[in-house]
Amino acid sequence: MTVRRRRVLAAFGAVAVLGGVAFAAPTSASKPGKTTDIQILAFNDFHGNLEPPAGSSGTIQTGVGSDGKPVTVPAGGVEYLATHLEAARAGHENTVTVAAGDIIGASPLLSAAFHDEPTVEAMEKLGLDITAVGNHEFDEGIDELRRIQSGGCHAVDGCADPENPYDGADFPMLGANVVDKNTGLPALPPVWVKNFQGARVGFIGMTLEGTPNIVAKEGIKNLAFKDEVKTANLYAGLLRLIGVKSIVVLLHEGGMPASNVYNYNCDSPGPGDGISGPVTDIAKKLDSSIDLVVTGHTHQSYTCNIPDPSGNPRMVTSSSSFGRLFTEINVTYDHKTRDIVRTSVDASNHIVTRDVTKAEDQTALIAKYKELVDPIANRQIGYISGDMPGRGSTKPESPLGDLIADSQLAATAAADKGGAVIALMNPGGVRSDLVYKASGAEGDGVVTYGEAFTVQPFNNNLTTISLTGAQLVTVLQQQYSGPNQASPKVLQPSEGFTYTVDNSKTGADKIVTGSVKLNGTALDPAATYRVTVNIFLADGGDGFAELAKGTDRLVGGLDIDALEAWFTANTSATNPAAPLPANRITFI
Known part of the structure; x- marks a missing residue:
């Protein structure tokens, strides 16, 4: 047995022990044909912005005016995000909603006063299926992050509603490159597999390797944050070993497009030429078996094709921050190859405008917590x-x-x-x-x-x-x-x-x-x-x-x-x- 194969099997064993390979229930739909169309809706860096953000944090640039100044429109607010996502799902039999980290942390008082439990509840209501962790998920340390995932009262502040204790997140929070220093095992679930009518898609979630440099050290002192490329390639090999060939990476690291316009084409003059930053080097080194990279951290918007190690274009996306955009990605799964048809991948960013009907359940959620926090906030x-x-x-x-x-x-x-x-x-x-x-x-x-x-x-x-x-x-x-x-x-x-x-x-x-x-x-x-x-x-x-x-x-x-x-x-x-x-x- 080769050293590489032994390492993959060892990793698989570690993940299996932790229950880290999560298999979502298959979607119930008609019998599949030779291919299956799949929709992936993605966002990142929500940061607990339940209410529409104010100032520049609540606008999206749509172009440049004749005076050379940015043209912007108001955007964001979870009541509107939920409505837009629901509309986007219409007509799509196989759809999944994912995020690339920093869903919580660095949040406004409405969420932060309750240790971001309101944001978790809002994410459940809008149908989030899976997220990677970002650096801000570690703002209060690994123990608090595990509480956010599993539920229970806060270690210091207790429960906001003791009669209805916080019950945790119903979506997995992945951190493939977060390792317990004492055991050498993953500290968080690394991967998640979704089954669409027999079309299995594996998701690998990671935060940036540099997380220890940008969060308080006490809460992560027993954690190591591993190289993003090595980690993703290891788990891509693990997924292939168990027969999952369609692979998506949710990565909390990003890049800087040459333009701030939300739908800027950064493939001009060539694939990936209009974007720079850490994600470009990472994407070029990620194993060619990885079909799509959903990113975050830099709060930028882009849908770019960056060549993989084989020289083939591979889609890399990001949808700004604070719930102002979401990315719609449509792919075709080939049942014969058990893989995503790379040339079928199409991605576009959509503005979360505020001219749609608010999602009533999100409005009620905001009202519930505002009643509690407004005496302080106002x-x-x-x-x-x-x-x-x-x-x-x-x-x-x-x-x-x-x-x-x-x-x-x-x-x-x-x-x-x-x-x-x-x-x-x-x-x-x-x-x-x-x-x-x-x-x-x-x-x-x-x-x-x-x-x-x-x-x-x-x-x-x-x-x-x-x-x-x-x-x-x-x-x-x-x-x-x-x-x-x-x-x-x-x-x-x-x-x-x-x-x-x-x-x-x-x-x-x-x-x-x-x-x-x-x-x-x-x-x-x-x-x-x-x-x-x-x-x-x-x-x-x-x-x-x-x-x-x-x-x-x-x-x-x-x-x-x-x-x-x-x-x-x-x-x-x-x-x-x-x-x-x-x-x-x-x-x-």
């Missing part, structure tokens, strides 16, 4: 005089990112709170915009606690550390080097901390070292500065290993509390906060 905490772009900013430094950094500096500047002179905020922690126009009854320009929580949903503790000036420069360089070289993560600086980025350079050299100043004075490489970041960054998250070397650590209050305190202390109806110019970083 509490007014401050005022703004205009839109405050954060996640939707078109520039690396955002007005809202700077404001958050200012709020964290204000919360930790006092000597007994940390004595901070600088605060830095990671851009991925800014999840939305603050929108001036009222989305509820509170009035234009009013900032509610629920809106602030949507911007900062992680409940991270502020952490103040000591760094030398030389270390601070290294931190800035790590924005563009190491794990962040391919996709820079520009930290949002507090007021008074300035520096210059030279875009003609690459990597760490982009930071003009002599330009780094605090309140107009050049940073002293040998001096020590007190710096506040959230605890995720303080532990080296997002590729900022230098921050983990900080000394004299003082862990303080929550980031959301700091933001609320800043608004309460600095704004009023007659003195609203104006959008900051976001000019602390100079780009040349």
Whole structure:
């Protein structure tokens, strides 16, 4: 027996022990012919957005106007997503609905206040059959993720409704490349097989290998996250071994298309030429037996053919985020070869418009949880005089990112709170915009606690550390080097901390070292500065290993509390906060 065959059999044995190969009940339909048509509906990065997202998070770009500006339409909201999916299924005898991770985590208060149980319930109602896990499924650690899957009361907060305890998700959550360090076995089910009238399709679900760099470490300390290509190819071999030749990968890793228009053709001038990023390298190396790759993580929209190792085009899809799009994929299964006819694969993204009838069961679900959370969510905490772009900013430094950094500096500047002179905020922690126009009854320009929580949903503790000036420069360089070289993560600086980025350079050299100043004075490489970041960054998250070397650590209050305190202390109806110019970083 070959080494490879032994490894596949060993993996199969491990999965069988865990019940990881799940066989869904076959669809009941007429006797199949030589082929079977199958519809796959897919979405990704829902992030608990049950209500229609606000600001840029609630629009989809449909084109570019004559003035060169994006043309957008409102999109998203689970009441509309459910309706669109139901309409898409009409006329399709064999259909399955799948997701590529981050269905929960980094969610607005309506879902997060109940540890995303409302989102799981909403996914069940709209007919989700299977999902891969993403990095945000691990925000509260593996034990909480297993509770989300299996049910039970939260370890700390208990059950929202003790008389009707949370009963778990009725759809499997796959994590083929998530391994228990102690046993070497999969920590989550790796694969799932769906039977359509005798046409068996295997699904392999994975999160990105880099998950440990972008989630809190404590909850995943006993887990290893394996290489996506090696993992998918191993389980593709396992599926073929048990006779499943039609294979779909659900991958929480993605790419960046050359255009932000939702239906951009990234196969022009050739297959996959219009997309870049991690998914391109992964897709080119995935075993040729894999027929389709559904992706996520980058919050982009694309349907691209990227050549497989044999040089044949293979469809790779992604449907933006927050339930604003879904992808419809239609394939033909050949019963003679027991495989998907690759040339039959057709995929297109559809906008979740808000001009359709709302799904009544989703409306009732939202109303149920809103009644419980609204007294907290609707509490007014401050005022703004205009839109405050954060996640939707078109520039690396955002007005809202700077404001958050200012709020964290204000919360930790006092000597007994940390004595901070600088605060830095990671851009991925800014999840939305603050929108001036009222989305509820509170009035234009009013900032509610629920809106602030949507911007900062992680409940991270502020952490103040000591760094030398030389270390601070290294931190800035790590924005563009190491794990962040391919996709820079520009930290949002507090007021008074300035520096210059030279875009003609690459990597760490982009930071003009002599330009780094605090309140107009050049940073002293040998001096020590007190710096506040959230605890995720303080532990080296997002590729900022230098921050983990900080000394004299003082862990303080929550980031959301700091933001609320800043608004309460600095704004009023007659003195609203104006959008900051976001000019602390100079780009040349």
